[in-house]
Amino acid sequence: MNTAMAEAGTVDHPVVSMDRWVAERKALLAREKELTRMHDQVAHERRALPWVRIEKEYVFDTPEGWSTLANLFEGRRQLLVQHFMLGPGWEEGCKSCSYMADHVDGMKVHLEHRDVTLMAVSRAPLPEIEAFRRRMGWQFKWVSSYGTDFNHDFGVSFTQDELARDEVYYNFDMQPFPSEEAPGISVFYRSEAGEVFRTYSTYGRGVEVMMGTYSLLDLTPRGRIEDNPLYAMDWVRHHDRYEQAPIAKTKPAVLGACCSTHV
Structure with a gap:
């Protein structure tokens, strides 16, 4: 564990300089651009699929x-x-x-x-x-x-x-x-x-x-947080069946604010 990780105490992930982060982000960006171009190509191929006439009267x-x-x-x-x-x-x-x-x-x-x-x-x-x-x-x-x-x-x-x-x-x-x-x-x-x-x-x-x-979760550090290989969506609930969403256990004090002593 590097010094920054040790000082933070809660980060179990590589922590690097901004220059290195930008370099690695640009490398990933190249992969993302490749994926975008592939997505566009597949979408074009999807639109080019032949059609089937619906004969049955539903x-x-x-x-x-x-x-x-x-x-x-x-x-x-x-x-x-x-x-x-x-x-x-x-x-x-x-x-x-x-x-x-x-x-x-x-x-x-x-x-x-x-x-x-x-x-x-x-x-x-x-x-x-x-x-x-x-x-x-x-x-x-x-x-x-x-x-x-x-x-x-x-x-x-x-x-x-x-x-x-x-x-x-x-x-x-x-x-x-x-x-x-x-x-x-x-x-x-x-x-x-x-x-x-x-x-x-x-x-x-x-x-x-x-x-x-899912697309937004895929942008986050923890991703979809799905660990069940048999049923990845076991965490999903009907939106009226979720328990209260987790909230931060502590609130950061605002320096200089008169109410900071009550946080």
């Missing part, structure tokens, strides 16, 4: 009444769907899907101004969806695919027979999965003629794209 139960998939676009040309894990009869939605959904309301207006409608779809009946949405205080649109093949066709709901075989088709491969519902995101495009196309779907860790909190 009908959803919405707060405004029954709606086809084409009508879910609400007049825009692009639709982004969060496949939210809330099955029929569940007491509450998946906490990880809820963590994703906590980011939606702030993004909604910006997406709409870029020709994108964003909403959640679950297999639970609409009254069960609405009850949980009200509890969580969300404003975004959330519709029900109950009684349709939509969830199964998009690889986010599985039958009991499929689960009994110990592997289901998820994330474009056969694999074990512990639940009848799974998370995902799907993107659709609606042509001027009213045709609907599937342009993209992502599953597994691909859904982290909706978890802006």
Whole structure:
């Protein structure tokens, strides 16, 4: 341990001069720029993927009444769907899907101004969806695919027979999965003629794209603080189920302030 670390008493990390820090930061910046360019290239390749025309007529139960998939676009040309894990009869939605959904309301207006409608779809009946949405205080649109093949066709709901075989088709491969519902995101495009196309779907860790909190945590010294290799998100709670957030145990005194003696 170097002198600075010993004096601090609480820092278990290399502590260096500003010159060395800038040098190492610039080296990391080069790697970050490389990652940004790779991200841009992959995004370009994603947009270049071929599309699949949706031939099946899916009908959803919405707060405004029954709606086809084409009508879910609400007049825009692009639709982004969060496949939210809330099955029929569940007491509450998946906490990880809820963590994703906590980011939606702030993004909604910006997406709409870029020709994108964003909403959640679950297999639970609409009254069960609405009850949980009200509890969580969300404003975004959330519709029900109950009684349709939509969830199964998009690889986010599985039958009991499929689960009994110990592997289901998820994330474009056969694999074990512990639940009848799974998370995902799907993107659709609606042509001027009213045709609907599937342009993209992502599953597994691909859904982290909706978890802006993760991006900020990745900037911090302790990162995501996830130590469970089997279920990294075991720390996540529904936002109304967290205990009080940790606070500093002591407050620094303000030199010269008359109240500093009371800190």
